[in-house]
Amino acid sequence: MQSRASAYSRLAAPGDGRTPLAAPYSVLKSGARSTSLVSFMTLTETILARASGKARVEAGDNVWVQADVLMTHDVCGPGTIGVFQREFGKTAKVWDRNKVVIIPDHYIFTADSKSNRNVDILRDFAKAQGITYFYDVIDNPNGHWVFDAAKGALKRQHGSHYAGVCHAALPQKGHTRPGEVLFGTDSHTCMAGAFNEFATGIGNTDAGFVLGTGKLLLKVPETMHFRLEGELQPGVMAKDIILHCIGEIGFDGATYRAMQFDGPGATGLSMDDRMTVANMAIEAGGKNGIFEFDAQTQAYVDYRCKLNGTKEAYEPAIPSKKQKFVYELVLDLSKLEPTVACHPNPGQRKLAKELGHIKLDRAYIGSCTGGKTSDFLEFARVLRGKRVAIDTFGVPATPEIVHDLQTARWGDQTLWELLTAAGVQMTENAGCAACLGGPVDTFGRMNAPLKCISATNRNFPGRMGHKDSQVFLASPATVAASAVTGKITDPRELLPKG
Numbered sequence: 001m002q003s004r005a006s007a008y009s010r011l012a013a014p015g016d017g018r019t020p021l022a023a024p025y026s027v028l029k030s031g032a033r034s035t036s037l038v039s040f041m042t043l044t045e046t047i048l049a050r051a052s053g054k055a056r057v058e059a060g061d062n063v064w065v066q067a068d069v070l071m072t073h074d075v076c077g078p079g080t081i082g083v084f085q086r087e088f089g090k091t092a093k094v095w096d097r098n099k100v101v102i103i104p105d106h107y108i109f110t111a112d113s114k115s116n117r118n119v120d121i122l123r124d125f126a127k128a129q130g131i132t133y134f135y136d137v138i139d140n141p142n143g144h145w146v147f148d149a150a151k152g153a154l155k156r157q158h159g160s161h162y163a164g165v166c167h168a169a170l171p172q173k174g175h176t177r178p179g180e181v182l183f184g185t186d187s188h189t190c191m192a193g194a195f196n197e198f199a200t201g202i203g204n205t206d207a208g209f210v211l212g213t214g215k216l217l218l219k220v221p222e223t224m225h226f227r228l229e230g231e232l233q234p235g236v237m238a239k240d241i242i243l244h245c246i247g248e249i250g251f252d253g254a255t256y257r258a259m260q261f262d263g264p265g266a267t268g269l270s271m272d273d274r275m276t277v278a279n280m281a282i283e284a285g286g287k288n289g290i291f292e293f294d295a296q297t298q299a300y301v302d303y304r305c306k307l308n309g310t311k312e313a314y315e316p317a318i319p320s321k322k323q324k325f326v327y328e329l330v331l332d333l334s335k336l337e338p339t340v341a342c343h344p345n346p347g348q349r350k351l352a353k354e355l356g357h358i359k360l361d362r363a364y365i366g367s368c369t370g371g372k373t374s375d376f377l378e379f380a381r382v383l384r385g386k387r388v389a390i391d392t393f394g395v396p397a398t399p400e401i402v403h404d405l406q407t408a409r410w411g412d413q414t415l416w417e418l419l420t421a422a423g424v425q426m427t428e429n430a431g432c433a434a435c436l437g438g439p440v441d442t443f444g445r446m447n448a449p450l451k452c453i454s455a456t457n458r459n460f461p462g463r464m465g466h467k468d469s470q471v472f473l474a475s476p477a478t479v480a481a482s483a484v485t486g487k488i489t490d491p492r493e494l495l496p497k498g
Contacts (some may be wrong), residue, residue, distance in 0.1 A: 040324055043290045043340040044258040047198040048321065051181045053219040059222040059326075065191035067099065068180035068197075070210045073166050074104040074118040075436075076185035076203075081125050083208025094129050095214035100125055101175050103166040109136055109429045111149040112439040115414070132177070135163035153443040156402075156428040163184035164398030164430035167191040167279065171271075172400055174310035177301055178293045179317045187282045188368055190455060194274035195301060196293040196316050203281065205302040214347040223258040224249075225325040228265030230334035235311065235492035237378060237393075238273035239370065239475035242280040243339040247349020248329065255285035258325065260294045265333045270298045271480055272374040279369045280457050283346040292297040292319060328414070338478045338490050340453075343470035344461050352478050361450035363388065363483035364464070365424075365476050366395030367435040370455025373404045375476040379455075380415050382480035382491050389486035393444035395433040402428050416481040437465045453482045 041049060045057050045252070049118045052063035078261075085092065094100055102122050106117035119137050126134035127141060137145045137266050138224065139159035151157060163169035167188050170176050178196035182189060192199035202216065210216050226245060232238075246253070259281045266274070274291050281289030291297070293316035305312045340355055342348040365371065365379050376396065396402045406416045413421070420426055427443050434444035435456040446452060446465035452472070459471035474482070477491035484494060 007191055012185070022247065027150065034328070039042045040322050040345065041320050042258065042323045042325070043196070043260055043292065043319055044198055044223055044288060045220060046320070047179055047181065048218065048220050050179065051198070054187070057220045058324075061220045063218060063220060064215050065181055066215050067183050067210050068177070069101055069175055069182045070101055070168060070207060071103060071166055071175070071182065071184035071186070071189065071209060072116070072162055073102070073186060074122060075106045076107065077104075078118050078121045078123075079119065079204035080185055080207040080211065081445055083205050084211040087208060088212040088247065092212060096134045097130050099130050099214070100129070100211065102131060103135045103137045103163050103169050104137050105163070105165050105305040106171070107438050107442070108145075108431050109147050109153060109433070110439040110441050111147050112441070113440060116145050116147060125314035133173070135169065135173070136161045136344050144241050149441065154424045154425070154427050155228060156431060158399070162399060163249060164396070164401070165368045165371065165432055166298070167275075168372060168397035168401075171195060171275070171300070171304060174305040174396055177305070177311070177314035178297060179315045182205065183216065188279050190281045190286065190288045191275050191279035191380075192367055193278040193281065193288050193290040194271060196291060198288055198290065200288045206407060209332070214308075219256070221256050221258045222326040223260050223323070224254055224327040225329070226259060226261045227263035227321070227330045228261060228269075228333055229263050229330060230265050230332045231268055232333050234463045235338055235477055235495050236333075236336050237475035237477055238269060238276040239473075240336050240339040241333065242277045243284075243341050243346070243349060243473065244331070244336055246280065246284045246346050247339070249284055249327075250344045251283060251347030251349075252285045254281065256287050257285075259284065259286045259289045260325075261289065263330075265331070266291060267294055270374065271296055275372070276369055280346065283457060293317065313408055319331045338475060338492065340478065340488060341459060341473035343459055344471060345466065346457075346459060351490075352474065352488055353490040355472075358454050358472070358488045359484055360390055360472075360488065363390055363392040363479050364395075364434060364444055364452055364454040364456065365479050366393070366397065366433055366444070367456040369398055369457040370476050370479075371395055371397035371401065371430075373401050375455060376401070376405055376415065376419070377475040379480045380410070380418055381496075382477050382494050383408070383422045383424070383484065384418060386422060386484050386494070388483040390483055392424045392426045392483045393434070394419060394426040395444060396430045398430050402430055411478070434464050437463060453479050453488060455479045
């Protein structure tokens, strides 16, 4: 195992306060809720204080929090709707039709009739409520979704409104804004913390209550502080950062705590990288993950809100000069190496170079965590000029990413052509696919006790299908290298030199 001392050092006095690096907080947009900043609040506490109308909150406080956005999808949406209608009435209206975002994405491209029916339930509800942001699988508002198995899983079967995986679609469609509160009926809603907002997953009962009232009672979480320094080396990706952190604290080490990431290393990460890190806060039990606001955040959010005509006003959460943390870790990114989370949970950290004896049956790249354009770029960089030795499945997170891969060219090939020429089975039907297992005809699902290396985010038994299968979580680069060799492989062994 990697030496702990080589990659990080603990601060001597947790909670004694710190002065964060200066950041470009030059523009605070008007029109949002505003509460004067009070010292000694973390980013999460600052947002929850503002959202509850209080000057100050601290860990352990119970507060009523106003929601800025509620997201639901095809798996939890029907249940949430059922709770809402049971408690508020069959004809009740949601608290704000412009703040509810419905994104079918999980069990979509399957012939399972009940899964198809769930999409129709969402459509009927969105139509009855006049929901502004419903990203339907089909274009006909009066139609019914049916997956045509005869056409196969590779060619596009969705309409023009379909958005793909909810957590990747939310920022692309302009629904993630700094300083806001985002609730979602999915545990990986915490991915939106990359945009300096409080984002967390909630259950159907809580979501039904939010649908009716726009608020939720929350306990303010304690905050764990992860200061990132240095730069990632070639072959090392953001996935390796979060796998290292989870391996350090355990897969329950952040239970009901906020995981705050900052420092010069965090500033140097792209927005895609920050999303990868924040996404897996829940894999350590975290209530949420969150990053500071900076120029990158502003540029991304401003562009996406303008592009999609969504609300442009927001007020970032600015860190106090002193903050109280229950845990502190300093991580030197330059010392990290390609990392793998072994079966049966995300806390089973090993270095890729230590696992060459593990033979694999399958490789998988996709999901909100590992299916972004930048993920496929690194995946392709390792695969270029090579062929995979095992069954390898590629599932872009959103239709926009499919378009990126089918139009961007490396020499005389598009990235899509490069991947398929290398033997990767690529589907145009962006979505969650096998990340959550799904019905037996789900693309990439393991229907036998196989060993799979995956760029996804969770590897509990049965997560990707068969209960006796084994999933090894890794970065897209490590997944690509392992797909080529048929065993877990450090991608640095295959990267082009120079």
